[in-house]
Amino acid sequence: MRAIDSEVKPAAAGTRFSDTVSYRMEHGVLVVTIDNPPVNAASATMRAGLNCAIVHAGITEEVRAVVIIGSGRSFVGGADIREFGQPMAEPTLPQVVELIEASDKPVVAALNGVALGGGCEIALACHYRIASRAARIGLPEVKLGIIPGAGGTQRLPRLTGTLAAAEMIATGRIIDAEEAQSLGIVDKVTDGDLARQAIAAARRLVVTPPRRTGELAVAVGKGADVDALADKVLAKARGQIAPAEAIRLVRLAAEASLADGLAEERATFLMLRDSEQSKALRHVFFAERAAAKVPGIEHVEPRPVATIGVIGAGLMGSGIAVSALNAGYRVICIEQTAERATAGEKRISALLDRAVASGRLDADGRADRLSRLEVTANMNEVATADLVIEAVFDDLTVKTDLFRELGRLVRPDAILATNTSYLDPDAIAEAVPHPERVLGLHFFSPANIMRLVEVVRCDKTTLEVLATGLAVAKKLGKLPVVSGVCEGFIGNRIFSAYRREAEFLVEDGALPQEIDKAMEDFGMAMGPFAVFDLAGLEIAWARRKRQAATRDPAERYVEIADRLCEAGRFGQKSGKGWYVYPDGKRTVDPEVTSLIEGSRAAKGIQPRGIDAGEIVSRLLAAMAAEGDALLAEGIAQRASDIDLVMINGYGFPAHKGGPMFAAGRS
Ligand code: 3HC
Secondary structure: OOOOOOOOOOOOOOEEEEOOEEEEEEOOEEEEEEOOOOOOOEOHHHHHHHHHHHHHHHHOOOOOEEEEEEOOOEEEOOEOHHHOOOOOOOOOHHHHHHHHHHOOOOEEEEEOOEEEOHHHHHHHHOOEEEEEOOOEEEOHHHHHOOOOOOOHHHHHHHHHOHHHHHHHHHHOOOEEHHHHHHOOOOOEEEOOOHHHHHHHHHHHHOOOOOOOHHHOOOOOOOHHHHHHHHHHHHHHHOOOOHHHHHHHHHHHHHHOOHHHHHHHHHHHHHHHHOOHHHHHHHHHHHHHHHHOOOOOOOOOOOOOOOEEEEEOOOHHHHHHHHHHHHOOOEEEEEOOOHHHHHHHHHHHHHHHHHHHHOOOOOHHHHHHHHHOEEEEOOHHHHHHOOEEEEOOOOOHHHHHHHHHHHHHHOOOOOEEEEOOOOOOHHHHHOOOOOHHHEEEEEEOOOOOOOOEEEEEOOOOOOHHHHHHHHHHHHHOOOEEEEEOOOOOHHHHHHHHHHHHHHHHHHHHOOOHHHHHHHHHHHOOOOOHHHHHHHHOOHHHHHHHHHHHHHOOOOOOOOOHHHHHHHOOOOEHHHOEOOOEOHHHOOEOOHHHHHHHHHHHHHOOOOOOOOOHHHHHHHHHHHHHHHHHHHHHOOOEOOHHHHHHHHHHHHOOOHHHOOHHHHOOOO
């Protein structure tokens, strides 16, 4: 093939192959632009357009090479997930991808933004990949309970070797352009004009035969390394099918022909796409996007926030401070005394040190964060904050006194947030002038790690303040879920119902260890009794004592937890609770078993064997019923918000979709 000369005339601008795929000619290169907002997903019209482009290039003499580029911030965000569950229109993505790879004329992928899933697979089938520095590349299908279905498991290992491919596909990790280049996935990274450079590369490539990824040999990683990776990934996957399938298919790439590997990949993809796990994870994907939507908020501009005040530098406050520092905010942390301020500063530094030790942060990043931090016992320093988050002891008098003082110190338009778990934020808001600027930001511990933040909309919170709370939480990298005001908000209300039913089960005949095993086998990160012990039993005990006077005597009440607390068994911290912890190891305690038996006998309850299926269904039903109540009371906006809270704050398995999804409510 001869090199392209620059006399070839460009075609008319604005020419289209389909609604979502347009093209222009530049110096003999067909520049194909994908324009399918919001993320350029590979929908039916996009696939048809791309298919047309490659066919057109093949039969049109003036076209010597092709560049595929995305418009906006994405190259291609993947297959169109909304089409899953519908009959698949031809051409399918594997057909388009194969056509691209088979092209005799060079096809260059110009990765202008995210190239994920099917988008990455399109790029892998091209003969050359050039990426802008901002591009992000990955095969995150496992997060949707599937594996790549358009050649990703077979082509990626041909560029990176089996180990790196297995790691990327089985974890769904998304990488930046530089890492993609170092792994051999992209050929060049540029800060310059991507389209121009892609066209130049395409023009250079016409003189050499296309380098087809599918024809390359797979560099096989050490078997032991892939085995070790598989063990690690599968231990974390806790019952999810897709990660194991991903590793199996990457291994197959090294053993089978491309055609056989692709056929096996496609069959596995289709099987997983129709699985309950994938339906659940797709529900979670859309639930996360829906959670940010609050009626009336669409056109409300959040207030600018540059400085965040954090009151209290204990476990929770220091976690919140680190989160805010990571997100680029200036942070003023207030403690009660100079000694406590020093201890708080140490706690924050230690969290940053841990991030450095684990490679998540470098020394410059640490220094930058510390340069934006002030920890002081001088409360007046908080005056410059745009948003103040209190994380002090969860006591109404302590919090209202603090808010009264903050009301005097901060600007009248500064937003005030309480991190209370159980108190009434409306009562706290009444302590300040302009209570409409108060909201709840309920972080979960450790706050620098946990993704969930319940954004509590108080009676008087304005939409602008709510929008600001959501925007800040998002900037912190969190998943904000809006909750109305009630005791415990969404998460702790559901968790209380779960606790109640778990205790009923014990009284009815199941033992804590049986219940924990059933729920862990179901996929919960920890069984309920292990969680009670970890969190400590004393707070729930104090609450039960507070409620005793007003409790309906006809209501079923299990006293076993009270007996444990009376015996000084407050959970893991005290070395014993529902279990004992010799050397920190959770162990069944015969003393607890006899206490349970005694308690049943005292109530005249004849215990019966309860199997794992009944345990799981009763606990799920209890959570879903409480979820129904939260929806009826208007505390939660939608069932899927409840699912997100339980998945991200309480260890509910994402691949089961959350308690409302599992119960068929969302
Ligand atoms: N299909 C359909 N809709 C999608 C989509 C997709 N692949 N990706 C995103 N969307 C939608 C979202 O639902 C959202 O819609 P909404 O505005 O109605 O709520 C909108 O696009 C914007 O999405 P985000 O809010 O997530 O936008 P961001 O800019 O924050 O993030 C993104 C963009 C990084 C592309 C992110 O959306 C994302 O991670 N998407 C999913 C990527 C993915 O998993 N791809 C693999 C798909 S499966 C596949 O490709 C199978 C193949 O192997 C055959």
